[in-house]
Amino acid sequence: MNIENIRAQRTANPIHFFASIGSTMTEAAKLAETGAPHGAVVLADEQTAGIGRLGRTWLSPPGTGIYCSVLLRLKLAPASAPIASLLVGLAAADAIQKTTNLLCDLRWPNDVLIGERKVAGILTQLVNDCVIAGIGINVNQLSFPPDLRTPATSLRMESNGREQAREPLVIQLLESVETFCEKLWSEGAKEILRAFSAASSYARHRRVIVEESGERGTTSGLDDNGFLLIRFENGQTQRLATGGVRPVP
Numbered sequence: 001m002n003i004e005n006i007r008a009q010r011t012a013n014p015i016h017f018f019a020s021i022g023s024t025m026t027e028a029a030k031l032a033e034t035g036a037p038h039g040a041v042v043l044a045d046e047q048t049a050g051i052g053r054l055g056r057t058w059l060s061p062p063g064t065g066i067y068c069s070v071l072l073r074l075k076l077a078p079a080s081a082p083i084a085s086l087l088v089g090l091a092a093a094d095a096i097q098k099t100t101n102l103l104c105d106l107r108w109p110n111d112v113l114i115g116e117r118k119v120a121g122i123l124t125q126l127v128n129d130c131v132i133a134g135i136g137i138n139v140n141q142l143s144f145p146p147d148l149r150t151p152a153t154s155l156r157m158e159s160n161g162r163e164q165a166r167e168p169l170v171i172q173l174l175e176s177v178e179t180f181c182e183k184l185w186s187e188g189a190k191e192i193l194r195a196f197s198a199a200s201s202y203a204r205h206r207r208v209i210v211e212e213s214g215e216r217g218t219t220s221g222l223d224d225n226g227f228l229l230i231r232f233e234n235g236q237t238q239r240l241a242t243g244g245v246r247p248v249p
């Protein structure tokens with residue numbers, strides 16, 4: 001990866017690059033604690049202990065994917081923390097679509113899918129009022145272990161095996177993250193909710209299984225803080241604050 005090229009194009013993002021690191025999240029948390037600015041980035045070519053959501057691991061082989069954590073000082077009320085996750089998912093999908101022309105779907109809170117397969121995952125953590133947005137994009141993988149919870153894909157697998165350049169995608173990703181942050185600041189959380197609902201086939205009228213409980217229900221939009229609403233057959237509605245959903249097979 002040509003880091004100098006990325007730095008030259010994204011002067012608004014101080015970039016801390018590592019050829020190999022345990023997890024970019026750990027390094028980004030240290031930066032947040034020492035007062036690093038909004039937009040600071042930890043980017044790695046390989047992670048040896050990549051962290052996924054809900055205690056899972058994130059496979060991060062060298063030279064293959066994008067593994068980065070971006071510090072976001074969004075000034076969001078704690079109750080609206082999910083908005084940050086939705087915002088970063090929107091940015092990742094936007095960057096993939098702009099650089100590859102592949103159409104992405106979003107599954108609450110922030111899985112980026114191509115069809116039913118996951119191409120990117122996002123993990124957000126809060127450190128001292130600073131959101132650390134960890135973004136992993138599968139770029140040039142040619143296969144994945146068969147036993148993954150959600151079937152995975154890569155941009156290369158979705159492009160007839162053609163190798164994909166990572167630099168333009170990193171540059172666009174950082175630009176898209178900034179664009180959606182500015183949207184949040186200028187138009188408010190409602191606009192992020194609107195954009196997410198428009199981009200996600202999971203936001204409404206989708207039969208899903210709630211990961212945590214195994215219950216089946218139908219999605220019925222997002223509330224004002226970005227929580228997913230699920231209606232069950234008994235007429236009750238649940239506000240999903242953590243975890244996730246998967247499609248009813």
Ligand code: BTN
Binds near residue numbers: 050068120
């Ligand atoms: C998920 O489970 O879907 C979230 C995956 C998040 C992976 C990214 S890769 C960059 C950053 N560093 C990590 O250790 N995890 C996140």
